[in-house]
Amino acid sequence: MTRRAAAxxxxxxxxxxxxxxxxxxxLDPAGRDSATLSRLFWFMLAGAAVLWAAMNGLxxxxxxxxxxxxxxxxxxxxxxxxxxxxxxxVLSGLLGYGLSIMPDQRAPGDGLRVEVTGEQWWFxxxxxxxxxxxxxxxxxxxxxxxxxxxxxxxxxxxxIHSFWLPSLxxxxxxxxxxxxxxxxxxxxxGEFRGQCAEFCGESHAWMAFTAKTLSPDxxxxxxxxxxxxxxxxxxxxxxxxxxxxxxxxxGGCHAIRGTPARGQVGPDLTHLGSRLNLAAGALExxxxxxxxxxxxxxxxKPAARMPAYDHLDTxxxxxxxxxxxxxx
Amino acid sequence: MAGRDKPDLPxxxxxxxxxxxxxxxxxxxxFVYGFSAVWCAxxxxxxxxxxxxxxxxxxxxxxxxxxxxxxMWRQWDYMDDNDYIHDLSTDEHRREFLGHAGFxxxxxxxxxxxxxxxxxxxxxxxx
Ligand SMILES: [Cu+2]
Numbered sequence: 001m002t003r004r005a006a007a008x009x010x011x012x013x014x015x016x017x018x019x020x021x022x023x024x025x026x027l028d029p030a031g032r033d034s035a036t037l038s039r040l041f042w043f044m045l046a047g048a049a050v051l052w053a054a055m056n057g058l059x060x061x062x063x064x065x066x067x068x069x070x071x072x073x074x075x076x077x078x079x080x081x082x083x084x085x086x087x088x089x090v091l092s093g094l095l096g097y098g099l100s101i102m103p104d105q106r107a108p109g110d111g112l113r114v115e116v117t118g119e120q121w122w123f124x125x126x127x128x129x130x131x132x133x134x135x136x137x138x139x140x141x142x143x144x145x146x147x148x149x150x151x152x153x154x155x156x157x158x159x160i161h162s163f164w165l166p167s168l169x170x171x172x173x174x175x176x177x178x179x180x181x182x183x184x185x186x187x188x189x190g191e192f193r194g195q196c197a198e199f200c201g202e203s204h205a206w207m208a209f210t211a212k213t214l215s216p217d218x219x220x221x222x223x224x225x226x227x228x229x230x231x232x233x234x235x236x237x238x239x240x241x242x243x244x245x246x247x248x249x250x251g252g253c254h255a256i257r258g259t260p261a262r263g264q265v266g267p268d269l270t271h272l273g274s275r276l277n278l279a280a281g282a283l284e285x286x287x288x289x290x291x292x293x294x295x296x297x298x299x300x301k302p303a304a305r306m307p308a309y310d311h312l313d314t315x316x317x318x319x320x321x322x323x324x325x326x327x328x
Numbered sequence: 329m330a331g332r333d334k335p336d337l338p339x340x341x342x343x344x345x346x347x348x349x350x351x352x353x354x355x356x357x358x359f360v361y362g363f364s365a366v367w368c369a370x371x372x373x374x375x376x377x378x379x380x381x382x383x384x385x386x387x388x389x390x391x392x393x394x395x396x397x398x399x400m401w402r403q404w405d406y407m408d409d410n411d412y413i414h415d416l417s418t419d420e421h422r423r424e425f426l427g428h429a430g431f432x433x434x435x436x437x438x439x440x441x442x443x444x445x446x447x448x449x450x451x452x453x454x455x
Contacts, residue, residue, distance in 0.1 A: 084435075088439055091443075092442075092443075095443060095446055096446065096450075099446055099447055099449075099450035099451075100450055102447070102450050102451055102452075103450065103451065103452050103453070106451070106453060
């Protein structure tokens with residue numbers, strides 16, 4: 001490789017650093033757990049860099065600086081020290097450091113309790129405020145208060161999924177028939193992206209969610225709003241959309257609190273209009289996206305467990321989209 | 329007495345003796361994982377007690393491994409002739425090769441058993 005090509009490659013690799021920030025990066029932490037994890041990463045990386053430099057330094061020394069053969073005794077000592085003693089000491093240190101952060105990562109949450117269930121291919125999200133007899137149900141979006149440790153219960157419906165919100169913490173599998181747990185303590189207010197991290201079928205790559213962190217006061221206000229029933233439609237278009245929604249049987253799979261729609265097969269749509277994503281991160285909550293989704297879900301998410309409604313006329317679908325968009 | 333005149337017992341020819349230390353490691357590893365899983369699933373008691381039980385199992389395993397390491401070191405008989413190349417098809421070379429390999433496997437097993445115990449010291453809870 002010429003020098004110029006090497007320099008160009010170096011510059012190009014700098015581009016990769018751009019991926020270190022953003023809404024889904026463990027290296028751009030916004031929570032106590034992810035901050036610990038990113039510290040662990042930098043510590044390990046620094047250690048690896050030192051070892052790499054030392055090995056190459058030795059190689060350089062043996063090749064270029066002093067290529068004469070060593071004494072057998074010296075070589076044996078070097079192999080023993082560098083091949084047995086050094087790795088044992090270094091690995092013990094790294095393992096000890098890595099393990100020492102475990103208790104914090106698994107600390108019990110003493111704040112909000114949330115239950116997240118992995119479905120094909122979306123997340124059911126149930127908030128259990130103190131003393132609640134019934135959860136406040138939502139989907140595909142996790143809202144957490146900053147400054148306290150929320151306890152997150154993880155379940156799965158049919159197949160294994162994995163809950164991963166890199167900006168806030170590590171990942172934990174969701175396993176059918178088993179209750180896993182994790183806890184997260186956000187430190188910064190912001191919007192983040194999580195992703196299912198265990199292959200779970202055709203639309204696994206389209207199984208994401210958004211997370212929002214709010215100050216405790218904002219969170220309390222948000223939770224009150226979330227617990228309320230859905231807003232009634234305000235325009236004629238939205239009203240006819242609601243009627244079409246009920247007439248088409250969408251309510252057999254979807255619940256909209258405050259309406260006859262009570263289905264629990266698909267995501268709860270009560271406050272869909274205030275959410276940051278549609279269909280588990282595949283789309284946005286805009287009218288064109290809603291129309292595209294209702295018309296043919298599998299065209300957007302392969303094998304999606306919702307039937308296509310492309311037999312309806314576009315006006316009906318547009319009306320339903322207007323209704324759903326207004327569910328704030 | 330030179331190495332070649334030393335007695336060559338059946339135990340010195342045993343491949344199984346050579347891999348006994350890694351076997352102790354394997355059994356200890358299985359015990360640590362299985363016992364912790366059952367302990368936590370059945371809610372048998374405080375995680376501290378679990379951690380002490382694992383440490384006790386570790387001490388037992390380490391004692392066995394040290395015993396094996398000493399036996400293998402004797403079989404290698406390094407101090408006798410400083411011999412660490414065993415490439416001839418003679419009784420002495422086979423004996424010392426198996427001893428040498430067994431000794432190193434015992435050292436590796438020692439470190440490995442300590443490593444698989446460390447999580448029990450740090451984790452501190454069943455969660
Ligand atoms: Cu999944």
